[in-house]
Amino acid sequence: MTEGAPNAVQVSDRFHLWQGLSKRVGDVAAAHRGCLTAAVPEPEPALPPSPAAPPDQADTPARRHAKNLFEAVHAVTDTGCSINAAAHQLGLNRRTVRKYARAATWQECVRAHCRELDRTHGLVRQFAAMLDARDAAPLADWLEQLATSRLPALASLAKAIREDQPAVVQGITTPFNSGVNEGRITDLKLQKRIMAGRAGVPLLRHRVILMALLRRRFP
Structure with missing residues (x-):
């Protein structure tokens, strides 16, 4: 080079x-990954469920429980309720309530562990x-x-x-990146998939050249 x-x-x-x-x-x-499970206490029956949320590809029982804990604790403590009162109301350990109440996000509780x-x-x-x-x-x-x-x-x-x-x-x-090149590669792969088994190299070549021309005129 x-x-x-x-x-x-x-x-x-x-x-x-x-x-x-x-x-x-x-x-x-x-x-x-063992820390993620250990950081989240076992579910307790008194914990109110959180509102339904869209499914997440990375969703796990431990993650859902941690989010539920965080939301439930803050729903009570954000109203001015004390740690002791919140623990009694939610049926949770006082230390668990304090940890989640002091955290800005539920992920912070996991990282702290x-x-x-x-x-x-x-x-x-x-x-x-x-x-x-x-x-x-x-x-x-x-x-x-x-x-x-x-x-x-x-x-x-x-x-x-x-x-x-x-x-x-x-x-x-610097502001430079390979975004343009990646876009051209994506165009080429797309045309290859579209034309696979339907036409030969000459037509594929024409389509690739046409796509490049269109990209220049209409970026």
Whole structure:
């Protein structure tokens, strides 16, 4: 690349940076899935049900119960009811009520039960802040936190990013991305699926060229 385009600047795509981080976060969550169950107490019969919500692909009994606890506790404590009174009214342990009452979200209660998940959440928020501000100054320190996190998934991500760090810095600080290329690839795959078994390469070629022309005229 440097020989063919010596003035070109390599830029890592922000979408793929997020995708790589998301995969590693998923690995961390899978490795500590026991914390998710342990963080949520067993359902108690006195707990009022929460309003029905649309189904979620990531929905689980533990997640639903945590959300129900959070909503039920805040429905009582947000009216000014004390922790003791709320615990008595809901039939819950006082410590459980206090934990959920002090939390801003139900996920916060789960993270508080697992230092690894809480640390991972903080690192994700730091990376999001870098992208939002287009500021790569904290990147080196962030990578060091990943490398020393004692979480293999995050440590391997730090190693991968360091191997291509200049391009990652460009991806964070510049407006360039591979969105246009990804769109063209999607167009090509779409035409291939539409034409599969129906026509030969010449017609497919004409359709691809026509699609590219239309994209230029009507972006």
